[in-house]
Amino acid sequence: MTDLPTPARTRFAPSPTGFVHIGSLRTVLFSWLWARHTGGQFLLRIEDTDRKRYVPGAEEQLIASLQAIGMQWDEGPLVGGPHAPYHQSQRLEIYQRYAAELEAKGVAYRSYIRGDEIEQLNQERVERGEPKLLSFRDLPGIDNAARAAAGEPYTLRLAMRTSGQTVLNDLIRGPIVFENATLGMPDPVLIKSDGFPTYAMAAMVDDHEMAITHVLRGDEWISTSPIHIQIYEAFGWQQPVWIHVPIVLGNDGKRLSKRHGDTSITEYLDAGFLPEAIINYLVLIGWSYDDKTEIMTIQELIERFDLTRIRPSAGVFDREKLLHFNGVYLRAMAPEVLVQRIAPYLSRAGIISAAPTEAELARVAQLLPLVQERLKLLSEAPETLDFFFVRPQSYDLGVLVPKKTEPAQVVQVLQAAHAALGQLTSWDEASTEAVLRQLTEDLGLKVGQVFMALRVAATGRTVSPGLFETLVALGQAETLVRLSNAATALSPSLVVS
Numbered sequence: 001m002t003d004l005p006t007p008a009r010t011r012f013a014p015s016p017t018g019f020v021h022i023g024s025l026r027t028v029l030f031s032w033l034w035a036r037h038t039g040g041q042f043l044l045r046i047e048d049t050d051r052k053r054y055v056p057g058a059e060e061q062l063i064a065s066l067q068a069i070g071m072q073w074d075e076g077p078l079v080g081g082p083h084a085p086y087h088q089s090q091r092l093e094i095y096q097r098y099a100a101e102l103e104a105k106g107v108a109y110r111s112y113i114r115g116d117e118i119e120q121l122n123q124e125r126v127e128r129g130e131p132k133l134l135s136f137r138d139l140p141g142i143d144n145a146a147r148a149a150a151g152e153p154y155t156l157r158l159a160m161r162t163s164g165q166t167v168l169n170d171l172i173r174g175p176i177v178f179e180n181a182t183l184g185m186p187d188p189v190l191i192k193s194d195g196f197p198t199y200a201m202a203a204m205v206d207d208h209e210m211a212i213t214h215v216l217r218g219d220e221w222i223s224t225s226p227i228h229i230q231i232y233e234a235f236g237w238q239q240p241v242w243i244h245v246p247i248v249l250g251n252d253g254k255r256l257s258k259r260h261g262d263t264s265i266t267e268y269l270d271a272g273f274l275p276e277a278i279i280n281y282l283v284l285i286g287w288s289y290d291d292k293t294e295i296m297t298i299q300e301l302i303e304r305f306d307l308t309r310i311r312p313s314a315g316v317f318d319r320e321k322l323l324h325f326n327g328v329y330l331r332a333m334a335p336e337v338l339v340q341r342i343a344p345y346l347s348r349a350g351i352i353s354a355a356p357t358e359a360e361l362a363r364v365a366q367l368l369p370l371v372q373e374r375l376k377l378l379s380e381a382p383e384t385l386d387f388f389f390v391r392p393q394s395y396d397l398g399v400l401v402p403k404k405t406e407p408a409q410v411v412q413v414l415q416a417a418h419a420a421l422g423q424l425t426s427w428d429e430a431s432t433e434a435v436l437r438q439l440t441e442d443l444g445l446k447v448g449q450v451f452m453a454l455r456v457a458a459t460g461r462t463v464s465p466g467l468f469e470t471l472v473a474l475g476q477a478e479t480l481v482r483l484s485n486a487a488t489a490l491s492p493s494l495v496v497s
C-alpha cells in the first residue's frame with residue numbers, strides 16, 4: 001500500500017501572443033506544482049495555430065520567463081519528449097487524422113458556407129424573429145455538393161448534441177450541468193478552411209495524445225467547455241480532471257490589469273523580485289496550506305500543494321504584499337547567496353566591475369549585513385550601497401547643516417571629529433561612538449545635530465545604516481577624507497555669510 005499520489009501529467013499551453021504576466025503565471029504554477037507533487041510531468045506546448053494572433057518573439061520571451069522563474073518543463077520545446085513536436089503548427093496532420101475520424105463517425109461535417117453568408121442568413125433570421133443558426137449542415141441556398149465538386153474551401157464542424165446534458169466535472173467547483181437543448185452554441189469549427197485546427201480541436205487532441213491527466217486553465221473557459229467535453233465524448237475518450245482556476249483581481253476588486261502591476265514576469269525579475277518570493281506569494285492567491293502558514297520554500301510547496309484546496313472564488317494580487325514577501329526572503333537569505341544575487345545589479349550600476357573580482361565581492365559581502373534588514377528589492381542594492389564605493393562628489397549644504405545649527409558649528413564639529421577620530425588606534429563601533437558622544441558633550445551640542453552632520457559628511461545623504469557601523473565599514477582613512485571634504489565644502493559658505 002502506498003499513499004503517494006498518482007503521477008500527474010499537466011501542461012502549460014500558451015499561445016505565443018504576448019508575455020507571461022504575473023497574474024497568468026499562477027495557473028502555470030499550480031500545474032507545475034501538481035506535477036512535481038505527484039512525481040509526474042509538466043509539459044510545455046506552444047499553441048501557435050492562430051496565425052493572425054502570432055507575435056514574433058513571444059515564444060522566446062515566455063520560455064525565458066519560465067526558465068528565469070525556475071519552472072522547468074519535462075517535455076516540450078528545447079527538451080523534446082515522446083510526444084514531439086510540441087508546437088501545434090507542426091502537428092497539423094495529427095489533427096487532420098483525428099478530424100477524419102470524427103467525420104467518419106458522422107459527428108463532424110463539412111460546411112461550405114462562407115462567413116459573410118452566415119452573417120447574411122443570421123441577419124434575415126433575426127429580422128424574422130428567429131434564433132441565429134446553430135447548425136450549418138443543410139442550409140437554404142447553399143449547395144454543399146456543388147461547392148465540394150468545385151473544390152471550394154470548407155470548414156469541418158462538430159455537430160453539437162441538441163438533447164441530453166453536457167456535464168463539466170470540475171474538481172474545485174463540482175459538476176456544472178449544461179442542458180444541450182438550450183445551449184444555443186453554433187456547431188463549432190474544428191478545422192478551419194486553411195486546414196489549421198481551432199483551439200478546441202487542437203487542445204483536446206493534444207491533451208489526449210499527450211496523456212494529460214489534469215487540465216488547469218482559466219475559468220473564462222467554463223462557458224465554452226461544453227464544446228470541449230463534447231469533443232471528448234465524440235471520440236469516446238476519457239476526460240482529464242478539469243480545474244478551472246478563478247481569475248485574479250487587483251486589490252480594488254477589479255480585473256487585474258497593468259495598472260495593478262500585472263506586467264510581465266521578466267519585468268518583476270529585472271526589478272529585483274526573487275523567483276522564490278514570487279512563487280510563494282502567487283501560490284497563496286486562491287490556495288492555502290492551512291490558513292496561517294505563509295512563508296514556504298519551493299520544496300515545502302511541492303510537498304504540500306493540494307489541488308483540491310484551490311478556492312473557486314477570485315483571488316487578489318497585491319504588489320505591496322509581494323514586496324513584503326520579497327523583503328522576508330531577502331532578509332532570510334544567506335549572505336554568500338545574496339552577494340551573488342546582488343552583484344549583477346551593482347555591476348549594471350557601474351559600482352563594481354562587470355565581471356566582479358574576488359575583492360569586490362568580498363567588499364560587498366562585508367557591507368551587506370548593514371543594509372540587508374531594509375532591502376525589499378535586489379534593485380535597491382545600488383542606491384543603498386553606492387556611497388560606500390563612491391565618495392560624495394559635492395554636498396547639499398541645506399542638509400549638511402542640520403536645522404537650528406549654524407554652518408560654523410558644523411565646520412567645528414567636522415574638524416573636531418576629524419581630529420578625535422584621527423587619534424583612534426582601534427577602529428570599531430564602540431570606539432567611534434565613545435569619541436563622538438564625548439565630542440558632542442564637549443561642544444555643548446545635541447546628538448541629533450552632530451550625528452546628522454557627520455552622517456551627511458560621510459555618506460552624502462541623510463538616510464544610511466547606523467552612523468558608527470557606517471564609519472567602521474568606510475574605514476578610518478576614508479572617513480577622515482570625507483569629513484575634511486565636507487568641511488572644505490562648507491567653508492566658502494562661511495565667508496559669504
Ligand code: GLU
Nearest residue numbers: 013014015047203216217
Ligand atoms: N492556448 C490557450 C491560451 O493561451 C490555452 C488555454 C488552455 O490552457 O487550455 O489561452
